[in-house]
Amino acid sequence: MSRDVVPDERDGALRYYDQADLWGDDELSAMERERVAETLAAIPDGVATVLDVGCGDGRLTNRLVARHERVVGVDIAAEALRHVAAETHVAPVTALPFEDRAFELVLCTEVLEHLDDEQLACALRELSRVASRFVLVSVPFEESLANAEGRCPDCRATFHVFRHHQRFDAARLAQLVPGFSLARWSTFGPAFLPPRPLDVWIQHRLLGSWHHSAAAVCPRCGHRGTEPSRRRALARGVRATRRLPPGRRKRQWLLALYARA
Secondary structure (H helix, E strand, O other), X not given: OEEOOOOOOHHHHHHHHOOHHHOOOOXXXXXXXXXXXXXXXXXXXXXXXXXXXXXXXXXXXXXXXXXXXXXXXXXXXXHHHOOOOOEEEEOOOXXXXXXOOOEEEEEEEOOHHHOOHHHHHHHHHHHHHHEEEEEEEEEXXXXXXXHHEEEOOOOOOEEEOOOOOOOEOHHHHOOOOOOEEEEEEEEEOOOEOOOOXXXXXXXXXXXXXXXXXXXXXXXXXOOEOOOOOOOHHHHHHHHHHHHOOOOOOEXXXXXXXXXXO
8 A cells, every 4th residue: 555645634534534434344235236336337348457536445446456457546545445455545536646647547436526626626637637548437416415414413513424515417527527528427326306405404404303424523623423313203204295296216326437538
């Protein structure tokens, strides 16, 4: 494992991502198995070298090793990289320690939504810089960011428990990666009724029912864990109203392949 760049400790992000209990679960859920399978199937034929940016514990990286000549994983969390069976580097997506066009394909899954606007712009330039042929990204599809907000029991700050800052739809992905054109895209994952903004507001502001996570780290004070959910029965009732009238179901993830223009 090479520590090339000191990761940005912005808002306690590294304290969250470097938790040992977030990584190394070999028993993937059915949803996660589908995400892995769809991503692997989207990689074009003939690609020899792959960089997996934000690779986490290698649930994709480790499956790429037998398929390609060179596979490298990058993440800010050294704890996650302990599980990766490939060459690894500790570095953020905003400062990749590689030469221009060093890899035929750069893979970046479930990463971009975690970045603020400044970080996102920098990260996209870096993905474009180190990829010679393709960039393959996946992100949550039309995510309701407010729905996953928790509240810190110490300082009462509210924040996305998974540290998501960006929302993506098909239109936003069309011109996302500088110097690359969108070759194809798809949505996948289970179909579900997305939360309505009014329902989320009622859950949070009237019922005081926030998303609970024992692993979330408050970006303001650093406390680990959010408030337990309250009035669960009432909150479930509010969520059930999504079916009245029936709304548009959507898929969980958006997957996009870009080719160098």
